[in-house]
Amino acid sequence: MKNLSLLSLTAIAACMVANHAMAVDSTGHGYAKAKLVSAVEVQSDSSTDALNFGTMSIGASGVVVNHAGQRSGGDGYLINDGNTPQAARIKLAHQPDVAGQVVTVNQIPNTTITDGSATIPVTTLTPSSTTTTLTTATHDDFTVGGTLGDTTNKPGGEYSGSFDVTVSY
């Protein structure tokens, strides 16, 4: 009986060793991180920031206002008055925490300006820069120029419209 007991104990001890071997662990401590930033708002004041092709007579075609606000084309039809041509000004309003962030201006789709039922296409809407690196200022701006379509046979009037600017960041 004595010998039997000893045998049993030996077996138990062996099991304990085996279990212990299965439980060997090693742990690695990894780091996780994320950066939350405030949103960038695309703003434009329709009364002060609009793309303005200025004044012209009916028949003007291909009038261009570049992103610096300079008007060209429409030879013989352009009128210089108090309605000064200008490029659209687009404001990227943001918080300082996004400084350094690169904002890309997506392709700006064509649009129209209308007066009553009359419409004139506006095409080739081009930003002054397709990318803008945000600064610590409260906003960073860019401008947009475009091309006005043929005004032949259009009624006189004040034409207006809008276009969409989408930025990615």
Next chain:
Amino acid sequence: MNKNLLPLTAVALCFCASQAMAASDSATGNSKAKIIEPITITATTGTGGDLNFGTMLSSSAHNVTVSTAGARSSTVSTMLVEDSANSPHAGVFTVNNPGTAARTVTIDLPSTSTVTSGSTSLDVDTFTSNFPSGSNNIPAGNTTVNVGATLHVTANAPAGDYTGTYNVTISY
């Protein structure tokens, strides 16, 4: 004279017998032990090894997942910000098997963790690795383990750099 000689012989024989009883014998016993070299797992830290969810907005609540391949997605994709200075990345660990033969290990991932910035904590869960659950054969030398997870961004969580830690454990 002859009679006296007989008892002396008997004594001599008895002596010889006593000598034989004092002889020894031995056998060689075997003993053995198996000593295994420890397998270790080490996190790679820094931009090449941190589990990085990248840059994002919190205008609305969304869940950001980084796969073990480092690909990022969100339940609200417009909340993701492409930021080349802070690219998403899977967590990277190195499992070192110092032996010469493959070994079997299991990898245990955390069920939850957090990243914090100031007093705000965001939950991280659904950890995944490029190793299947259960036993895996780890060859001799170093083996890379990539870890992905899901970050739960709460609506209007304050902007900031959120950091945290998580543990990956191997058992063998």
